[in-house]
Amino acid sequence: MDAEWKKTLEDGTEIVRTCAWSPPGCHPVGCGLKLHVKDGKLIKVEGDPEHPVTKGRLCVRCLSLKDYIYHEDRIIYPMKRAKEDRGLDKRERISWEEAMDIFAEALKANQEKYGYEGSCLFNGTGRAACIHAALGCYSVLQSPNQCYALSGWSCYGPRCAVVNFVAGAGIPEMDYAAGFPLRYDDPSFQVPNYILVWGKEPPKSNSDGLFGHALIELMRLGAKLITVDPRMTWLATRSHLALRLRPGTDAALAMGILNVIINEDLYDHDFVDKWCYGFEQLAERVQEYPVEKVAEITEVPAEKIIEAGRALAQSPSSMTWGLSVDEAPNGVQTGQALMAIMAITGNLDIPGGTILGPVAGLGGAEEKDVPTQVPEDALSKKVGVDKYPAVGMIQNTVHPDLFLECLETDDPYPVRFAWLQSSNLISPTCSAQPSRWHKALQKMDFVVATDTFMNPTIMAVGDLFLPVATFAEGDGVVFTHFGSNTTNCSAINKAITVGEAKSDPEICFMLAKRIFPDIYTASVDELVHGYLSGLGAMSGAQNWYELRDIGTAQVPVTYKKYEKGLLRADGKPGFSTPTGRVELWTTMYRNLGDDPLPYYFEPKMSPSNTPEYEFILTTGSRRVTSFHSEHRQIKNLRDIHPNPVLEMNPADAKKHGIEEGDWVRIVNEHGSARYKVEITPILKKGVVNAAHGWWFPEEDPNEPNLYGVWKSNVNNMIPHGDIGKIGFGAPFKSAMCNIEKAE
Ligand SMILES: Nc1nc2c(c(=O)[nH]1)N[C@H]1C(S)=C(S)[C@@H](COP(=O)(O)OP(=O)(O)OC[C@H]3O[C@@H](n4cnc5c(=O)[nH]c(N)nc54)[C@H](O)[C@@H]3O)O[C@H]1N2
Numbered sequence: 135m136d137a138e139w140k141k142t143l144e145d146g147t148e149i150v151r152t153c154a155w156s157p158p159g160c161h162p163v164g165c166g167l168k169l170h171v172k173d174g175k176l177i178k179v180e181g182d183p184e185h186p187v188t189k190g191r192l193c194v195r196c197l198s199l200k201d202y203i204y205h206e207d208r209i210i211y212p213m214k215r216a217k218e219d220r221g222l223d224k225r226e227r228i229s230w231e232e233a234m235d236i237f238a239e240a241l242k243a244n245q246e247k248y249g250y251e252g253s254c255l256f257n258g259t260g261r262a263a264c265i266h267a268a269l270g271c272y273s274v275l276q277s278p279n280q281c282y283a284l285s286g287w288s289c290y291g292p293r294c295a296v297v298n299f300v301a302g303a304g305i306p307e308m309d310y311a312a313g314f315p316l317r318y319d320d321p322s323f324q325v326p327n328y329i330l331v332w333g334k335e336p337p338k339s340n341s342d343g344l345f346g347h348a349l350i351e352l353m354r355l356g357a358k359l360i361t362v363d364p365r366m367t368w369l370a371t372r373s374h375l376a377l378r379l380r381p382g383t384d385a386a387l388a389m390g391i392l393n394v395i396i397n398e399d400l401y402d403h404d405f406v407d408k409w410c411y412g413f414e415q416l417a418e419r420v421q422e423y424p425v426e427k428v429a430e431i432t433e434v435p436a437e438k439i440i441e442a443g444r445a446l447a448q449s450p451s452s453m454t455w456g457l458s459v460d461e462a463p464n465g466v467q468t469g470q471a472l473m474a475i476m477a478i479t480g481n482l483d484i485p486g487g488t489i490l491g492p493v494a495g496l497g498g499a500e501e502k503d504v505p506t507q508v509p510e511d512a513l514s515k516k517v518g519v520d521k522y523p524a525v526g527m528i529q530n531t532v533h534p535d536l537f538l539e540c541l542e543t544d545d546p547y548p549v550r551f552a553w554l555q556s557s558n559l560i561s562p563t564c565s566a567q568p569s570r571w572h573k574a575l576q577k578m579d580f581v582v583a584t585d586t587f588m589n590p591t592i593m594a595v596g597d598l599f600l601p602v603a604t605f606a607e608g609d610g611v612v613f614t615h616f617g618s619n620t621t622n623c624s625a626i627n628k629a630i631t632v633g634e635a636k637s638d639p640e641i642c643f644m645l646a647k648r649i650f651p652d653i654y655t656a657s658v659d660e661l662v663h664g665y666l667s668g669l670g671a672m673s674g675a676q677n678w679y680e681l682r683d684i685g686t687a688q689v690p691v692t693y694k695k696y697e698k699g700l701l702r703a704d705g706k707p708g709f710s711t712p713t714g715r716v717e718l719w720t721t722m723y724r725n726l727g728d729d730p731l732p733y734y735f736e737p738k739m740s741p742s743n744t745p746e747y748e749f750i751l752t753t754g755s756r757r758v759t760s761f762h763s764e765h766r767q768i769k770n771l772r773d774i775h776p777n778p779v780l781e782m783n784p785a786d787a788k789k790h791g792i793e794e795g796d797w798v799r800i801v802n803e804h805g806s807a808r809y810k811v812e813i814t815p816i817l818k819k820g821v822v823n824a825a826h827g828w829w830f831p832e833e834d835p836n837e838p839n840l841y842g843v844w845k846s847n848v849n850n851m852i853p854h855g856d857i858g859k860i861g862f863g864a865p866f867k868s869a870m871c872n873i874e875k876a877e
Pocket residue numbers: 156157158159160257258259260261262263264284288289457461555556557558559561562563564565584585586587589602638753754755761762763764826827848849866
């Protein structure tokens with residue numbers, strides 16, 4: 135890459151090279167951008183052709199960045215509202231000085247009354263903010279209660295737990311040569327024969343740091359896809375095999391594929407002998423899943439299951455697994471079986487295979503270089519980790535379902551100070567049964583929010599609004615896969631200033647200096663860049679400024695790390711598990727009270743368990759025009775998808791006399807929601823797919839309407855607490871419902 139991060143043209147226009155993260159929302163792909171700035175204003179955004187992975191490609195959200203940044207509704211100054219005015223569209227501009235005073239006084243009052251554990255911080259997903267959440271929660275609030283409120287911690291956390299327990303490693307990802315300067319031409323890389331794309335739609339989601347377009351590049355080089363998805367997605371139509379399963383039956387399908395690989399003796403005997411533990415027990419368990427039975431459970435034809443097993447045994451083959459593994463109470467078993475497929479076929483950590491990462495969490499360990507931490511006695515009070523230690527171990531946060539119960543009942547103790555750091559949880563986003571969270575949050579003595587726009591959650595309960603900078607307005611770092619299996623680490627460069635908005639790390643250190651003036655004596659700028667230098671260390675750069683000059687540092691993959699002693703703390707070959715091997719029979723599952731071998735169970739709500747419902751309800755498949763509840767106010771994005779859509783198969787629609795564009799009400803025992811029907815053959819018969827994240831910025835913001843947040847709130851139909859044994863996974867991708875025509 136060009137060594138200059140900023141250039142000035144003759145007419146005074148500055149061109150700032152940077153990489154994207156959030157806000158506005160995205161996962162850490164870190165797409166390369168060139169921001170054109172004239173007279174301090176962003177005038178144009180283009181892709182950076184020099185970025186080694188994204189090579190100038192951008193999606194519509196980054197191309198709309200200007201509209202987001204300069205939107206008339208954006209809040210760019212600190213605001214306060216009196217507690218008695220909660221739920222009313224009132225606010226008053228204040229200075230940062232006053233805002234910090236209000237914050238510090240409220241926190242102090244809360245700590246005096248309820249202790250360090252009496253406060254909490256909510257973070258959403260995958261954004262830059264989730265990396266900084268630990269700083270805000272553990273170092274500013276000194277509270278143990280960092281909360282990702284999605285029932286069953288159903289995003290990324292379950293997959294992290296699976297790999298950690300099964301292979302003692304960080305998140306696995308398909309090899310797409312992202313860390314090599316020569317990319318696919320690197321002599322050590324091999325194009326995979328098959329790529330298993332499980333419950334994931336990377337061209338739309340670019341999730342977890344995977345650049346979705348890489349799948350298309352690999353297809354062009356000859357790789358064939360096997361997609362596992364109830365919807366016939368764009369990728370599925372281009373797949374060698376499209377396995378259209380019944381939602382929620384993933385674990386059964388994975389066991390069926392294992393049955394084929396083992397019974398047809400297609401597995402890699404050498405790898406299994408040297409590096410796996412519990413193969414005999416797994417071989418016995420898969421006998422309970424003959425393909426005919428699996429075909430019946432999953433609705434995937436037996437011959438396709440057989441073909442998938444035979445294909446994946448052709449090494450190198452790889453896997454990329456998605457949110458559908460997490461958003462199911464049976465998900466950690468699905469993940470365990472998928473890891474077993476990759477392991478016994480010898481596809482782990484080989485060129486063109488599924489690459490393992492070093493262990494590192496998303497929910498984040500405490501930032502050790504920061505001097506203030508949670509006091510020991512408060513740390514041991516983290517809510518819910520006694521019952522679900524896996525969540526505490528892997529994510530280092532509270533257990534979301536138990537935290538809601540804690541807020542509702544004050545058991546084990548009252549929590550009365552909340553920081554909505556990056557979550558709009560009462561919208562159909564980061565919660566099951568958001569109306570319960572709404573009520574629970576109303577009990578707070580004080581709520582501070584750091585965000586870019588007003589949203590239903592902040593409108594309902596926020597007392598203080600601290601305006602956050604977009605990624606174009608502050609320095610930062612972005613690394614793929616949240617530091618776990620990172621192939622690229624890039625600098626985010628401040629190009630413009632908008633109002634008085636500050637970046638998340640700036641806000642954290644401003645507050646830290648206000649609360650602990652004797653401890654944080656350096657300037658905010660020094661504190662922020664010292665902290666960013668630490669976060670960017672995996673790039674190999676000495677400090678953040680060096681990373682800025684590099685732009686995007688590639689972190690080359692080392693293959694077969696298990697042979698080289700690179701996965702274990704003691705430097706010995708093998709895996710960082712109790713047996714030193716990939717545990718097909720998983721000690722940690724057993725220790726946590728679950729079955730050590732993978733198994734399938736029918737979802738609680740399913741055609742056989744709840745026959746009163748006609749449709750399987752899956753939700754939330756991504757659309758490029760929005761990130762969860764974000765972007766609804768950006769006109770050119772909203773114009774593409776103006777309404778909350780329910781996808782329905784033509785035969786199902788016909789049976790109910792429903793026509794394209796009709797409004798319907800989806801209903802179950804937990805709630806109901808209003809949706810506009812899109813009739814499409816991509817959806818399996820008997821399955822409907824509801825979009826999530828909907829609220830209506832153009833509607834009345836005041837309680838009880840709250841921008842219409844309850845109208846199309848599909849999450850009110852997802853039960854609270856229907857989670858897996860070790861605390862992970864909830865049925866966001868496989869609930870049940872009936873459908874009625876609506877006005
Ligand atoms: N039904 C259903 N519900 C789902 C899902 C589904 O598939 N189906 N998916 C779930 C998943 S996987 C997730 S992760 C959750 C997401 O849930 P949330 O993370 O709560 O998503 P948002 O509602 O977009 O809220 C994020 C808020 O943070 C702000 N924000 C964005 N980036 C930043 C940042 O860097 N800093 C700060 N301070 N603020 C920022 C945004 O403006 C927005 O208001 O939704 C879940 N909800």
